[in-house]
Amino acid sequence: MPGKRKRHYDVDFTLRRVFGKRNFRPLQRDVIAATLEGEDVYLQAATSFGKSLCYQLPAVVDFGITIVISPLLALMNNQVTALRKANIRVETINSTTTATAKAKITEDLQCGHPLTRLLYVTPEYCQLDYFRKLLRIVYSQRELARIAVDEAHCISEWGHDFRPSFQQLSYFKTEFPDVPIMCLTATATARVREDIIDTLGLDSSTLRFFKMTTSRPNLHYEVRFKNDEDDHYPNFLAWIRATHARRASNAERVSQLQSQNQRTDNVSGIIYTLFRKDCELLASRLRSDGIGAKPYHAGLPHTERADALAGWVENRPGYDVIVATTAFGMGIDKENVRFVVHWQIPKSFEGFYQEAGRAGRDGKASICILYYGREDVDRATQLMSRDHAKQPTKGAGAAAQQQQFIHRGQSLEALMNYCEATNKCRHKLIANYFGDEEVPPCDFACDWCKDAEALVKRKEERLAPKEWVSTQRELGRYAVDEYDC
Numbered sequence: 001m002p003g004k005r006k007r008h009y010d011v012d013f014t015l016r017r018v019f020g021k022r023n024f025r026p027l028q029r030d031v032i033a034a035t036l037e038g039e040d041v042y043l044q045a046a047t048s049f050g051k052s053l054c055y056q057l058p059a060v061v062d063f064g065i066t067i068v069i070s071p072l073l074a075l076m077n078n079q080v081t082a083l084r085k086a087n088i089r090v091e092t093i094n095s096t097t098t099a100t101a102k103a104k105i106t107e108d109l110q111c112g113h114p115l116t117r118l119l120y121v122t123p124e125y126c127q128l129d130y131f132r133k134l135l136r137i138v139y140s141q142r143e144l145a146r147i148a149v150d151e152a153h154c155i156s157e158w159g160h161d162f163r164p165s166f167q168q169l170s171y172f173k174t175e176f177p178d179v180p181i182m183c184l185t186a187t188a189t190a191r192v193r194e195d196i197i198d199t200l201g202l203d204s205s206t207l208r209f210f211k212m213t214t215s216r217p218n219l220h221y222e223v224r225f226k227n228d229e230d231d232h233y234p235n236f237l238a239w240i241r242a243t244h245a246r247r248a249s250n251a252e253r254v255s256q257l258q259s260q261n262q263r264t265d266n267v268s269g270i271i272y273t274l275f276r277k278d279c280e281l282l283a284s285r286l287r288s289d290g291i292g293a294k295p296y297h298a299g300l301p302h303t304e305r306a307d308a309l310a311g312w313v314e315n316r317p318g319y320d321v322i323v324a325t326t327a328f329g330m331g332i333d334k335e336n337v338r339f340v341v342h343w344q345i346p347k348s349f350e351g352f353y354q355e356a357g358r359a360g361r362d363g364k365a366s367i368c369i370l371y372y373g374r375e376d377v378d379r380a381t382q383l384m385s386r387d388h389a390k391q392p393t394k395g396a397g398a399a400a401q402q403q404q405f406i407h408r409g410q411s412l413e414a415l416m417n418y419c420e421a422t423n424k425c426r427h428k429l430i431a432n433y434f435g436d437e438e439v440p441p442c443d444f445a446c447d448w449c450k451d452a453e454a455l456v457k458r459k460e461e462r463l464a465p466k467e468w469v470s471t472q473r474e475l476g477r478y479a480v481d482e483y484d485c
């Protein structure tokens with residue numbers, strides 16, 4: 001119910017009974033208490049911290065309905081499936097919702113006292129007059145409990161260009177000033193934070209601000225150097241085969257997996273590529289080498305994508321590795337992802353951290369490998385310029401888009417510096433980028449801490465010289481016009 005509240009909620013009981021968890025993780029309880037008291041909340045915490053619980057649990061214990069604004073279809077469907085398993089009344093309206101299901105949800109909202117506890121929608125849906133009318137009915141009955149904006153960094157990253165609906169989310173504070181808002185993200189620099197707060201119309205003097213470390217100590221970060229002259233596929237294939245062999249030779253691990261009804265030959269992972277072409281090619285190459293791999297990109301039919309995601313989430317044979325463009329993964333919670341590989345430098349630092357963050361969500365050691373070649377930095381830059389060229393050059397949003405383009409360039413440059421760095425722990429480099437105050441632990445969990453000298457040597461041996469790359473660039477060698485992404 002909107003407004004400042006003081007009511008007793010048995011959150012520990014609900015945590016155990018409904019969500020099946022024994023204890024809160026550090027600060028989850030405080031975040032939950034703040035939103036239940038009717039405060040606006042900003043929560044920034046590492047990937048896999050457990051941010052979703054911070055709005056899901058209040059939605060279950062509190063009166064009224066929680067509207068969750070989520071940017072991606074797969075993410076919504078993933079969360080809805082998980083919540084339904086816990087018998088929580090949750091719905092989603094998106095392009096995959098059937099007309100019958102939509103009519104039922106509408107009816108539930110129209111009565112003003114919805115039985116639905118959580119409703120997942122896109123920012124685009126929040127713009128529809130029809131939906132806003134329904135929200136006003138619920139609000140008039142004091143049953144609009146809270147608004148949660150998941151993956152809130154998308155407001156800043158996408159809202160200025162291809163998803164302008166994010167910019168319209170200030171509607172909630174204007175129309176329902178006493179309904180608490182919670183925004184959640186794993187990846188926001190100080191500038192992005194300000195942008196989020198500003199766009200949502202939140203008052204920073206009263207906003208409850210929770211910012212935790214971005215550190216993921218169980219992730220092992222590694223940069224592998226490459227150049228255009230060499231195919232790095234054999235390097236990856238050798239690595240994954242060695243991983244399979246290691247697992248098969250560990251009798252204890254094999255019997256543990258068997259007792260849990262898990263396949264012993266399933267090393268679940270994701271490979272991110274910048275281009276659709278690479279994505280399909282790589283998946284088929286892996287399959288022909290006996291590794292169960294499926295492609296996933298926005299150009300594939302919805303049914304094929306849904307099948308790839310479902311097979312991978314369920315650990316089905318033949319679906320161990322997803323080869324995806326960035327259309328995959330944000331917010332997806334699959335616990336046993338043992339590796340995330342970037343086939344070339346991703347387009348932004350935030351994207352890199354988010355995607356790497358799909359690994360090791362069960363807390364077990366997992367590896368994040370980034371194949372870095374200087375030639376690819378040029379390709380990523382060109383891709384960005386190509387996206388930018390599609391934006392209108394005049395009109396109200398043009399200046400903001402120009403600014404956004406500059407920020408994207410800075411983010412890519414920061415990632416390039418991360419890859420080139422041979423003088424600092426990778427966990428520390430990530431923490432620096434996101435402005436963490438704490439120094440992250442790294443127990444030999446990065447290539448620099450493991451063996452700095454060997455890292456320097458590999459870099460010298462494998463990267464193309466800067467001068468050579470710049471000459472090739474001038475010759476237009478790295479044009480990406482033929483790529484679809």
Ligand SMILES: Nc1ncnc2c1ncn2[C@@H]1O[C@H](COP(=O)(O)OP(=O)(O)OP(=O)(O)O)[C@@H](O)[C@H]1O
Pocket residue numbers: 021022023024025028045046047048049050051052053185186330331332333335357358361
């Ligand atoms: N208190 C808890 N005890 C045990 N497990 C928890 C707890 N809170 C959350 N989890 C589990 O942690 C995992 C990650 O949670 P969640 O998906 O909410 O992460 P997130 O912070 O949104 O991460 P990302 O930003 O990467 O999407 C989930 O499997 C969730 O069930």
